Amino acid sequence: MIERILKSDKDLQEGLKFLTEQDSILSQAIDKEKKITLRKRSSGFSSLLKTIVSQQLSTAAAGKIWQRIVDNGLNNQKGILQVKAETLLSLGLSRQKCSYAYALASANLNYHSFREMNSDQVINQLIEIKGIGKWTAQIYCMFSLERSNVFPSGDLALQEAVRILFKLKERPSEKEVESRAEHWAPWKSLAALVLWDFYGRERKRKGVLW
Structure with a gap:
């Protein structure tokens, strides 16, 4: 079964209402003065390639490299397959990321079919490709496919947000966060957006936390 699509203000308000009623502690993380941004991204090859380019780089550095790729017309499957690594x-790009780009282009994915799959099916297919881990696949489902019920529990910022909000002594493990997130279904993606926003505000208020 394909979960809800999270794309409109109506969806946003419905999800926030559910989370507020479902979890009184999580509701404290919702900024009443600022609207949550859904952060829609494009779907398809270019979106995944951009994520690979951005891995372990600052936003500024990744942006410069990506712009060079776009300027050279290489943000597409055909372009990557035809270009030399040099x-x-x-x-x-690093040599490792070059290999990831070629692996993605060679996978010949049917991106349109992802719309008919549930998120677990999409994630399982994507992580078979060299250079795409679970987090990258989950982010693609959240922001490119606009799925409402995906929670990247391995994300360190989300783990730290849970620690602060729920007043835990230590940062919870991925498994612990994943278990807690089940309480927020079928709006786990929105819960993640709330927690990222909360963590960002906490960093500004207290300084860097980790």
């Missing part, structure tokens, strides 16, 4: 290296 060209990608000259644009700023």
Whole structure:
């Protein structure tokens, strides 16, 4: 079964109402003065390639490399398959990321079919590709496919947000966060957005926490 699509203000308000009623502690993390941003991204090859390019880089550095790729017309499957590694290296990609880009292009995914799959099916297919881990696949489902019930429990910022909000002594493990997130179904994606927003505010208020 394919979960809800989270794309409109109506969906947002419905989800926030559910989370507020479902979890009184999580409701404290919702900023009453600021609207949650849904952060819609494009879908398809270009979106996944951009995520690979951005891995372990600052936003600024990743943005510069990605712009060079776009300027050279290489943000598409055909372009990557035809270009030599030396060209990608000259644009700023590491050798490892070059191999990831080729693996993604060679996978020949049917991106349109993802719309008919549930998120677990999409994630399981994506993580078979070199360079795409569970977090990357979950982020794709959340922001490119607009799925309402995905929670990237391995995300360190989300783990830290849970620790602060629920007043835990230590940062919870991925498994512990995943278990807690089940309480927020079928709006786990929205719960993640709330917690990311909460963590960002906490960092500004207290300084860097980790």
